[in-house]
Amino acid sequence: MSSIARGLEGIVLTETRLSEIDGDGGRLTIAGFPVEELAPRASFEEVLHLLWYDRLPGAGELAQLRERLALLRVLPPSVLDAVRATARARLEPMEALRTTTAALALADGTPGDEGDAATLDRALALCARLPVLVAAHWRLLHGRRVVAPRAELGHAANYLYMLSGELPPPAAARGVETYLNTVVDHGMNASTFTARVITSTRSDLVSAIVGAIGALKGPAHGGAPGPALDMVFDIRERAARSGASLDDEAEAWTREAIAAGARLMGFGHRVYKVRDPRADVLDRVADELFQDAGDRRLYDDARAIEKVALRVLADMKPGRRVQTNVEFYTALVLHGAGLPPALFTPTFAIARTGGWIAHVLEQRAENRLIRPRVAYTGARGREWEAIEARG
Numbered sequence: 001m002s003s004i005a006r007g008l009e010g011i012v013l014t015e016t017r018l019s020e021i022d023g024d025g026g027r028l029t030i031a032g033f034p035v036e037e038l039a040p041r042a043s044f045e046e047v048l049h050l051l052w053y054d055r056l057p058g059a060g061e062l063a064q065l066r067e068r069l070a071l072l073r074v075l076p077p078s079v080l081d082a083v084r085a086t087a088r089a090r091l092e093p094m095e096a097l098r099t100t101t102a103a104l105a106l107a108d109g110t111p112g113d114e115g116d117a118a119t120l121d122r123a124l125a126l127c128a129r130l131p132v133l134v135a136a137h138w139r140l141l142h143g144r145r146v147v148a149p150r151a152e153l154g155h156a157a158n159y160l161y162m163l164s165g166e167l168p169p170p171a172a173a174r175g176v177e178t179y180l181n182t183v184v185d186h187g188m189n190a191s192t193f194t195a196r197v198i199t200s201t202r203s204d205l206v207s208a209i210v211g212a213i214g215a216l217k218g219p220a221h222g223g224a225p226g227p228a229l230d231m232v233f234d235i236r237e238r239a240a241r242s243g244a245s246l247d248d249e250a251e252a253w254t255r256e257a258i259a260a261g262a263r264l265m266g267f268g269h270r271v272y273k274v275r276d277p278r279a280d281v282l283d284r285v286a287d288e289l290f291q292d293a294g295d296r297r298l299y300d301d302a303r304a305i306e307k308v309a310l311r312v313l314a315d316m317k318p319g320r321r322v323q324t325n326v327e328f329y330t331a332l333v334l335h336g337a338g339l340p341p342a343l344f345t346p347t348f349a350i351a352r353t354g355g356w357i358a359h360v361l362e363q364r365a366e367n368r369l370i371r372p373r374v375a376y377t378g379a380r381g382r383e384w385e386a387i388e389a390r391g
């Protein structure tokens, strides 16, 4: 048997036209566009069209897409019942989202139809409804009424509106939209791989997305921004209590954490060995967001803590090239837009659904069952013993 590639590191699974990561150059291309060119300009709906059809939509196509998404945002009562059940059971947001995404099958107009047209209808329904599922669950969990979407609002603004019940400030809506575009697709990450594996068995789109949500839930993938923000708050609090400088407390905190074997959340990446280019895009968004509204001090403190953390990582993990990843600035942007940390990973899922679906469509078009092998290290030649003889 050939050598083992633990974590499938360095293995090229297939070809894609969706995104390319240059881990040493620190560049990300999304369907032909550098991420810094596309993300701050495009609407999320335009990015969906770009990924699924490999070109930006014309004005008529975009209007039609927005209209279809607006209609699909209205949740059927059976799905809303499922959301209520997850809130009653006090499921945390990612568990609730995984459960209610599966429950979208309750309102599938063409169950069992795996043809291309039915799959595209389901793709639109998934994109339209994931933010509604997250927002409705969050409000019910906190004893508030569900807020219906507004047809005239775009994807990002609607999400914020359904969460708060108020029209979001334009800078917050734009900030979240840029975030959604920035993280919509990213090569063969764990959740995208999961979606591809499920699709490769010729299973259906909803199963692929439910599986991908499960993979995204883990802290090594999509769960990092909440803890990254906790670290910033923790260090600030310690500095306020001790009277020491923020830099000194950041140094002590990060050293202690790494010495105890912990990982600094928002740092390190399997592919990027230089600064994650998405961190730069979101750094600019955070800078703008905290200029107008929010707590400017928090942004400045976070940047100071990042600097110290990078210095400590270089010192304690020499040669490992652990740099800032997208999650550090995700935390700042989403916090600045008024989202609670518990919704950071679900918001990531809302964005990545666009990329997951694009990969599912690619996988369906040129399918080959994904079926790696393992090297057996277990016992051999055992002989069967009757239960009475086993002691």
Ligand SMILES: CC(C)(COP(=O)(O)OP(=O)(O)OC[C@H]1O[C@@H](n2cnc3c(N)ncnc32)[C@H](O)[C@@H]1OP(=O)(O)O)[C@@H](O)C(=O)NCCC(=O)NCCS
Pocket (backbone or CB within 6 Å): 219, 220, 221, 222, 224, 258, 262, 263, 264, 265, 266, 267, 268, 269, 270, 271, 317, 320, 322, 325, 326, 327
């Ligand atoms: C993302 C991540 C899982 C990638 O890890 P990976 O490619 O498997 O890297 P490895 O586990 O091989 O780590 C290599 C070395 O760098 C260290 N390292 C990597 N990321 C680190 C971090 N965030 N903090 C401290 N040390 C880190 C590891 O401890 C390891 O050190 P060692 O050689 O002394 O054992 C990892 O960097 C991490 O856990 N980061 C924090 C979580 C996070 O921000 N996730 C979001 C990713 S977008």
